[in-house]
Amino acid sequence: MTRMAATRDGYGQALLDLADNPKVVVLEADLGKSTKSLHFRKAHPERTVSCGIGEQNMLLVGAGMAASGYIPFASTFAIFTERAFEQMRNGVARPNLAVHLCGSHGGTHTGTDGSSAQSIEDLAVFRTLPNVTVLHPCDDVSTRILTTRLAGTKSPSYMRTARNKTPVLYDDIDPDSIQIGKGIELKDGNDVAIIACGVLVSESLKAADMLMQEGINASVIDMHTLKPLDGQLVDQMVERCGAIVTAEDHNVIGGLGSAVAEHLVANKFAPLEMVGVPDRFGESGQADEMLDVMKLSAKYIVEAAKKAISRK
Amino acid sequence: MSKSIADLEEIARKCRVEIVKMVHRAQAGHPGGSLSEIDLITALYATRMRIRPEQPDWDDRDRFILSKGHASPGMYAVLAEMGFISHEDLKSYRVLGGVCQGHVDMKWCPGVDFSAGSLGMGLSFGMGCATAARLDSSERRAFVMIGDGEMQEGSVWEAAMAAAHHELGNLKVILDRNRIQNDDFCEEQMRMFDIPAKWKAFGWNVKEINGHDMTEVMEGLDFLEAPENCNGPSILIAHTIKGAGISYMENNPSFHGAAPNDEQFHQAMVELGEVEA
Incomplete structure (x- = not known):
């Protein structure tokens, strides 16, 4: 459990x-x-x-x-x-x-x-x-x-x-592998890279499982540091996967998706789909309900991944 | 070496000359509030502050926070008098790469303890310095100068309430009550009613003085330092005149943030006894 x-x-x-x-x-x-x-x-x-x-x-x-x-x-x-x-x-x-x-x-x-x-x-x-x-x-x-x-x-x-x-994802992790400014690759895939932060990291892992059932092999990155962004890791994902999805419980304007987009346009480029709060305010609801209302949950990450792949 | 009242008045006069020179040279800046505060800052630095000008970042120094950070020429003039910076440095006021940034900046100027310029911030920063001093069991103090218009910022009252709650006897505020803010007289912009009563109600020790009478200024600083007033934070409400010392700037809202022209500059130098009429 x-x-x-x-x-x-x-x-x-x-x-x-x-x-x-x-x-x-x-x-x-x-x-x-x-x-x-x-x-x-x-x-x-x-x-x-x-x-x-x-x-x-x-x-x-x-x-x-x-x-x-x-x-x-x-x-x-x-x-x-x-x-x-x-x-x-x-x-x-x-x-x-x-x-x-x-x-x-x-x-x-x-x-x-x-x-x-x-x-x-x-x-x-x-x-x-x-x-x-x-x-x-x-x-x-x-x-x-x-x-x-x-x-x-x-x-x-x-x-x-x-x-x-x-x-909890890191109960048995070597603490040295968690460093400010260094993203963590939680799952290694080569079709699409899902770069997530916060509560959407576990949703992204769920999405990767769902994608795998459809034969799509996704990488999942825990990008716990938005600034300074681990651009080297983003570059690796672009090279390996050629399609990127970002996922965050934050407005699509200005957060992790924007940070990754800013990096992509100035470096190696790949199609990017951003999963985030669609520029609207929230409302009262249970946490899991909110992820659905805001189109942040695993199924939306799956959709975004497919769309990013289709744009390769 | 103790300074006489006459000595302090002469230092303040020299600082007034430098203030007017700085804003005239830059053709920008804030002479009015610099001239209203200058007698207070002069007396504070020359007779009270525990500082080492040759070691501006000495850990155990008293802190001075000019929360009305736009009135920087006054502070720069005093820092030059005290030897933190040179009189030559004063020429860098508002000049690219200059030690004397437009608003006082701790990253640019030795002796500046806080980067101010946005009103309503210095008292909170001073509270942090005072809290740290208490944790260090140090006797160092935090002196904060605020402006009267600045008191319209709500954050000032967050800090006032918190400092009294924590009984920060090492936090000392000097209020430059010059009655003018950027656009107009305070009375027109935002009436503040009974200012001493407000601070008393927030739990502060309060004294009012004439901020241009050096004898009263020294009595006011005695009040801030008096052991019986170290049970909590204290404020010296100094009634001042915006632009004090230059006739055409006095009580003139236009000189909150404007430089004198060449003719006005000459007149100022005459009035300050720097040149013959």
Whole structure:
């Protein structure tokens, strides 16, 4: 039986893993119970700064602490990180202060809270900021490993985590194989490459199984780092498969699909089909229902794969 | 070496000269807010800040955050007086590749602790510096200068509430209450009613002074440093005159963000005692 877990739990675990470093501090905006920074707060209240329901302040308190030698991890819902976008832009990214921002509950998969809580544009907006690394891991194991790696970086980051549980893919993985900026090839095929992030990585694996039943052999890539994009891996997929599909629980404008498209047009080219939220807001629904409503689930990835192949 | 009131007034006068020269040379910039803040920043740097100009990134220095980062000529003039940068560097104000970027920038200018320029950000950054100092068990402080128009940014009040909640006695704000913002007088743009009462209601220690009377400025800085005011954050509300020291700029919204022409420049130099009439 596949273990199920939410990526936000991996984030919470990572903060505890990092606690031995006395310079690591955690910033909260009244959502620690949800983003899972609460475990750190319970264990290390003296190194946890409550910023109340004030995301703009939180980002810049983090900047001030980063400029004073600390390693701040700040979290809130993905949607509310956007409220502090200009703080991230002008006060964090521009002076290149290593504040690590985590937006949990990203995407329509967030579910029944409805469209006000379903960020579909966070990856796009943070990807536009110079100096900022953008991550969206697919399971709790990789989230935990990537979060701990962030503490060793010298520049800021944005990581999206998800509220709801998805299959765990990396329980037995060698941690060294999970590195910022390096995509992971989960399945090796040569007809089409499905490049996915976050909750759609497991959907892409399902899609690859469905495709295999029709005799189509797909590669599946977990592109947990959107920026910097692993362009070398994209090039390999183009050469080997000649057709690309991207899959993300995010607007088709500006996210992983756009990142891959930007790479393709400037390098080795292949037909690209983008599976993503079709430039519309979400609504209340269960996580799995939302994947269908938004045309993100495995069957839509299968359709996109066939279309990409037909365009070769 | 302690500085007399007369010494401080002379430093501030020299800084005013540099401010006007910078904006005149660049034919752009923000003289009004630089001239209103300059007596305050001069006294702060010359008599209170724990700094090492030869080692601008000294970890345990006091921080100064000019949250009204567009009023950069004032800060650059003081940094030059203190020896963080040279007077020659002041010529790079708003020039490509210059140390003196249009708005104060920590990546470009030694002695600048925060890259400001977008209003409503400095107080939060200062709170971060103060929180870090407390975690380090250091006595270093974070001084933040904000503008009055800036208080219209909601994020200022997020920070004000949070700093009081965390009882950050090492966080000290100086409000440059010059009554003019970009488009017009604050009173016309957005009335702010009882400003001292607002800060008191947010849990801050509050004192009001005349921000151009150096004796009062020193008393105000004493207030910020007084042990009895280190139980939580404190704010010095300094009543100032936008464009102070140059007659045609004083209380004139046009000189929020405009440079003097050659004739006006000459008049300013005369008024500041730099040249004969």
